[in-house]
Amino acid sequence: xxxxxxxxxxxxxxxxxxxxxxxxxxxxxxxxxxxxxxxxxxxxxxxxxxxxxxxxxxxxxxxxxxxxxxxxxxxxxxxxxxxxxxxxxxxxxxxxxxxxxxxxxxxxxxxxxxxxxxxxxxxxxxxxxxxxxxxxxxxxxxxxxxxxxxxxxxxxxxxxxxxxxxxxxxxxxxxxxxxxxxxxxxxxxxxxxxxxxxxxxxxxxxxxxxxxxxxxxxxxxxxxxxxxxxxxxxxxxxxxxxxxxxxxxxxxxxxxxxxxxxxxxxxxxxxxxxxxxxxxxxxxxxxxxxxxxxxxxxxxxxxxxxxxxxxxxxxxxxxxxxxxxxxxxxxxxxxxxxxxxxxxxxxxxxxxxxxxxxxxxxxxxxxxxxxxxxxxxxx
Amino acid sequence: xxxxxxxxxxxxxxxxxxxxxxxxxxxxxxxxxxxxxxxxxxxxxxxxxxxxxxxxxxxxxxxxxxxxxxxxxxxxxxxxxxxxxxxxxxxxxxxxxxxxxxxxxxxxxxxxxxxxxxxxxxxxxxxxxxxxxxxxxxxxxxxxxxxxxxxxxxxxxxxxxxxxxxxxxxxxxxxxxxxxxxxxxxxxxxxxxxxxxxxxxxxxxxxxxxxxxxxxxxxxxxxxxxxxxxxxxxxxxxxxxxxxxxxxxxxxxxxxxxxxxxxxxxxxxxxxxxxxxxxxxxxxxxxxxxxxxxxxxxxxxxxxxxxxxxxxxxxxxxxxxxxxxxxxxxxxxxxxxxxxxxxxxxxxxxxxxxxxxxxxxxxxxxxxxxxxxxxxxxx
Numbered sequence: 163x164x165x166x167x168x169x170x171x172x173x174x175x176x177x178x179x180x181x182x183x184x185x186x187x188x189x190x191x192x193x194x195x196x197x198x199x200x201x202x203x204x205x206x207x208x209x210x211x212x213x214x215x216x217x218x219x220x221x222x223x224x225x226x227x228x229x230x231x232x233x234x235x236x237x238x239x240x241x242x243x244x245x246x247x248x249x250x251x252x253x254x255x256x257x258x259x260x261x262x263x264x265x266x267x268x269x270x271x272x273x274x275x276x277x278x279x280x281x282x283x284x285x286x287x288x289x290x291x292x293x294x295x296x297x298x299x300x301x302x303x304x305x306x307x308x309x310x311x312x313x314x315x316x317x318x319x320x321x322x323x324x325x326x327x328x329x330x331x332x333x334x335x336x337x338x339x340x341x342x343x344x345x346x347x348x349x350x351x352x353x354x355x356x357x358x359x360x361x362x363x364x365x366x367x368x369x370x371x372x373x374x375x376x377x378x379x380x381x382x383x384x385x386x387x388x389x390x391x392x393x394x395x396x397x398x399x400x401x402x403x404x405x406x407x408x409x410x411x412x413x414x415x416x417x418x419x420x421x422x423x424x425x426x427x428x429x430x431x432x433x434x435x436x437x438x439x440x441x442x443x444x445x446x447x448x449x450x451x452x453x454x455x456x457x458x459x460x461x462x463x464x465x466x467x468x469x470x471x472x473x474x475x476x477x478x479x480x481x482x483x484x485x486x487x488x489x490x491x492x493x494x495x496x497x498x499x500x501x502x503x504x505x506x507x508x509x510x511x512x513x514x515x516x517x518x519x520x521x522x523x524x525x526x527x528x529x530x531x532x533x534x535x536x537x538x539x540x541x
Numbered sequence: 542x543x544x545x546x547x548x549x550x551x552x553x554x555x556x557x558x559x560x561x562x563x564x565x566x567x568x569x570x571x572x573x574x575x576x577x578x579x580x581x582x583x584x585x586x587x588x589x590x591x592x593x594x595x596x597x598x599x600x601x602x603x604x605x606x607x608x609x610x611x612x613x614x615x616x617x618x619x620x621x622x623x624x625x626x627x628x629x630x631x632x633x634x635x636x637x638x639x640x641x642x643x644x645x646x647x648x649x650x651x652x653x654x655x656x657x658x659x660x661x662x663x664x665x666x667x668x669x670x671x672x673x674x675x676x677x678x679x680x681x682x683x684x685x686x687x688x689x690x691x692x693x694x695x696x697x698x699x700x701x702x703x704x705x706x707x708x709x710x711x712x713x714x715x716x717x718x719x720x721x722x723x724x725x726x727x728x729x730x731x732x733x734x735x736x737x738x739x740x741x742x743x744x745x746x747x748x749x750x751x752x753x754x755x756x757x758x759x760x761x762x763x764x765x766x767x768x769x770x771x772x773x774x775x776x777x778x779x780x781x782x783x784x785x786x787x788x789x790x791x792x793x794x795x796x797x798x799x800x801x802x803x804x805x806x807x808x809x810x811x812x813x814x815x816x817x818x819x820x821x822x823x824x825x826x827x828x829x830x831x832x833x834x835x836x837x838x839x840x841x842x843x844x845x846x847x848x849x850x851x852x853x854x855x856x857x858x859x860x861x862x863x864x865x866x867x868x869x870x871x872x873x874x875x876x877x878x879x880x881x882x883x884x885x886x887x888x889x890x891x892x893x894x895x896x897x898x899x900x901x902x903x904x905x906x907x908x909x910x911x912x913x914x915x916x917x918x919x920x
Contacts, residue, residue: 243850246821252814265851273818277851435631439652442625471619472644472656474626 163199163235163260167219169251169270171228175206175217176245178400181373183241184210189286194238195245196285197258204229207288208241213370214288214403215377236282237264247275288403291394296387297331297355301378301397307338308371310349310503310530315368316342323409326365333357339414340368345496346414346533347503361388365411370404377402417519418533422512424485426462427525428478430509433464434501436476440466441494443474451537452494456487466494481508490516491537497522500532542578542614542639546598548630548649550607554585554596555624557779560752562620563589568665573617574624575664576637583608586667587620592749593667593782594756615661616643626654667782670773675766676710676734680757680776686717687750689728689882689909694747695721702788705744712736718793719747724875725793725912726882740767744790749783756781796898797912801891803864805841806904807857809888812843813880815855819845820873822853830916831873835866845873860887869895870916876901879911 179195187193187210196207203220221229237260248256252271259267264279308327316324328339334357337350374395378384385396388406395402440452444466452466462480467473490513497520501509506524513520522532558574566572566589575586582599600608616639627635631650638646643658687706695703707718713736716729753774757763764775767785774781819831823845834842839858846852869892880888885903892899901911 240850243822243825247818247853250814250818250821272857273815273853273855275818275822275851275853278849435629436652439626439629439654442629443622443654446622470657471622472654474652474654476652478651 163197163237163258164232165199165204165259166230166232166255166257167204168226168228169248169254169256171219171223172204172256173248175204175219175399176248178217178377179206179208179215180241180245181376182208182210182213182215182402183245185242187211191238191280191284192286193241194280194285195241196236196238196282198236198282199229199231199234199258201231201234207285209286209288209403211286212367212405213373215373216288216401216403218399220399235260237266238280238282238285239266239277240280244277289392291387291389291392291403293387295359295361295389296385297336297353297359298383298385299336299353301382301384302380303351303353304384305375305378305380307336307349307351308375311338311340311347312368312371312375313499313503314340314342314345314347314532318342323365323407323411325369326367326407326411327371328411329361329364329366331355331359331361331364339411341412341414341533344493344535345500346417347500347531348414349530351529363411364388364393365407365409366393366404367407370402374402374404418531419512419514419518419521422485422514422521424456424488424513425482426456426480426484426511427482427508428462428480428511430501430504430507432478433509434498436464436478437494437497437501439476440464440474441498443468443471444494446471450493450495451491451539452497453489453491453539455489456483459483485513488513488516490520491539492520492534493537496534500534504530504532542576542616542637543611544578544583544638545609545611545634545636546583547605547607548627548633548635550598550602551583551635552627554583554598554778555627557596557756558585558587558594559620559624560755561587561589561592561594561781562624564621566590570617570659570663571665572620573659573664574620575615575617575661577615577661578608578610578613578637580610580613586664588665588667590665591746591784592752594752595667595780595782597778599778614639616645617659617661617664618645618656619659623656668771670766670768670771670782672766674738674740674768675764676715676732676738677762677764678715678732680761680763681759682730682732683763684754684757684759686715686728686730687754690717690719690726691747691750691754692878692882693719693721693724693726693911697721702744702786702790704748705746705786705790706750707790708740708743708745710734710738710740710743718790720791720793720912723872723914724879725796726879726910727793728909730908742790743767743772744786744788745772745783746786749781753781753783797900797910798891798893798897801864801893801900803835803867803892804861805835805859805863805890806861806887807841807859807890809880809883809886811857812888813877815843815857816873816876816880818855819843819853820877822847822850823873825850829872829874830870830918831876832868832870832918834868835862838862864892867892867895869899870918871899871913872916875913879913883909883911 198205206217257269266277266279268275330337339348387394447468455463465475508525510523520534577584585596636648645656645658647654709716718727766773826847831845844854887904889902899913
């Protein structure tokens with residue numbers, strides 16, 4: 163392999179694939195980035211076995227030459243050092259040349275770096291996925307759906323299936339659900355796909371979706387190919403492969419009540435700020451417990467207390483308050499997480515009693531829902 | 542105590558004093574901020590026993606009323622929560638009122654916070670310093686002198702005296718020295734003071750100077766009052782007290798050679814970049830060893846190597862190279878730390894042999910000096 167490449171193009175590709183590099187890997191070759199130079203361009207690959215990312219740099223972009231290729235070939239270079247040194251090379255161009263035993267020379271301006279490369283034949287081959295289950299989604303929509311759900315996945319590795327987001331595609335409607343057993347987030351959107359394409363029980367790790375979010379640009383279309391155990395996200399020059407989580411996702415449809423005993427509509431930012439202040443105090447107690455009490459037909463009170471520090475109390479006017487009087491306690495951190503991803507001016511909160519799930523939705527949008535289990539408290 | 546105060550003025554004062562709050566204090570009352578409301582304004586005090594900071598808010602600033610005072614008085618409020626909640630209060634104004642047993646009510650807009658306050662009588666009294674040893678220094682000059690030296694103090698608490706910067710004032714010349722036994726930084730400047738004011742053996746903790754740097758504005762004059770065991774920095778509305786470190790600072794004057802066997806002058810940014818690239822590789826070996834070798838009368842070579850990864854080599858043209866040929870190894874992190882605080886276009890490096898201190902100075906400025914001990918290496 164021998165080529166000269168624009169440093170900025172190489173850096174951009176590195177920044178994409180490096181999201182799949184794990185600092186602790188049991189498989190030595192995976193601590194490297196694989197470079198494949200072919201007649202069409204240079205492909206970079208990185209993988210931590212759960213996620214694999216490929217980024218392709220073509221020989222030219224419009225009028226601009228990105229790569230001058232002298233000799234095709236492949237090599238695996240030590241990822242951590244390669245990522246850092248390329249950023250700091252002095253010239254706009256980088257020469258890469260592979261010698262015997264994958265010894266690789268990097269030249270840029272006056273700097274000359276000799277790297278101990280590894281055999282690309284030892285690098286795992288990425289799966290070839292059958293493209294019969296494929297659909298396309300707008301990058302901005304995909305990122306919004308991830309943002310609205312992924313924070314609710316479980317961090318507890320003892321129930322691996324809950325560390326993922328459940329995807330469901332039926333009659334052109336894509337739905338995401340995430341829950342850690344204390345809260346749940348769900349969102350859905352219409353997408354442009356063949357009406358008979360149906361996906362069920364597809365659970366994708368929250369970690370994969372977080373990395374995907376960082377890579378997807380707003381203005382691209384993402385092709386998604388699903389098989390039984392792998393999913394592939396294809397964007398312009400980037401491909402992200404991830405395995406699908408094993409196991410059965412719990413049926414959450416029954417815990418979401420359709421009728422409420424108490425309903426309230428309130429300005430999102432004012433509620434967020436009031437709960438944030440109460441949260442600050444409850445956090446000192448390490449409970450995060452905040453209380454919501456109805457005062458009269460137009461007012462609620464948000465409060466928290468700490469035996470050592472004191473208490474925070476705040477009354478809020480609501481736009482609408484219907485149904486029974488209510489006194490309820492909940493984890494304010496969970497409530498803030500949900501409120502933060504709701505962009506609507508007003509939110510609707512539905513209660514079916516002190517011990518039943520709290521349902522939070524944007525006021526005029528049924529496609530998104532957040533659920534929080536209340537706390538059992540004595541006061 | 543009862544008053545109403547502008548939130549931004551209160552926040553600014555809190556941000557200054559909060560730098561003296563330690564998260565782990567053995568003295569419970571020091572986990573609080575003391576508030577003293579008097580006829581002239583409100584004083585905030587925080588202390589971790591090593592450093593104490595006071596910030597004063599006057600009743601008005603120009604045309605603007607900052608404080609409406611109803612009743613004088615004092616209270617100590619829990620620092621961590623008070624700092625955070627004031628930032629998040631909804632209104633531009635904050636009412637503070639102290640009741641029985643230092644119970645304190647904070648009101649702002651619709652938010653009402655009741656805090657368990659502590660008795661201000663239990664708060665340590667700050668020392669009153671005799672002002673017979675006092676001088677004044679420009680804020681920008683003081684911050685530059687701190688920046689040029691403080692990174693070289695020792696982090697090793699087993700030699701406490703080396704965790705500080707040695708101050709020396711003689712005939713209107715102020716000099717700072719810092720060393721951790723592996724490197725040394727010194728800088729000096731003329732200041733406008735009584736010619737007979739002399740300060741010696743004044744060692745101030747690096748931590749104090751770092752906090753001071755954050756507080757001092759560029760355009761203020763700082764009055765400095767020194768006694769045998771305390772130093773006070775007075776700025777507009779802020780006072781920072783610190784204790785002076787006990788012990789005898791080592792005499793470093795003899796290790797700085799005045800004549801060199803090899804001297805070189807090189808462009809600062811090009812040398813910095815070359816060493817930075819070599820450092821990246823040497824860091825992987827956890828040694829940080831970088832080698833500098835003279836090639837011919839106009840060229841040096843910077844290099845590092847790692848048995849696992851490979852090597853980095855770079856030749857640099859120098860502006861001037863006099864004296865003996867040289868091959869020397871040093872800690873590149875120390876070299877980069879020194880190069881980073883030298884703002885001059887070119888630097889002068891003096892060597893007196895493979896095992897003697899390396900002396901780094903700006904090319905045309907004798908007031909600043911950095912010294913690094915070389916490494917003994919076999920190659």
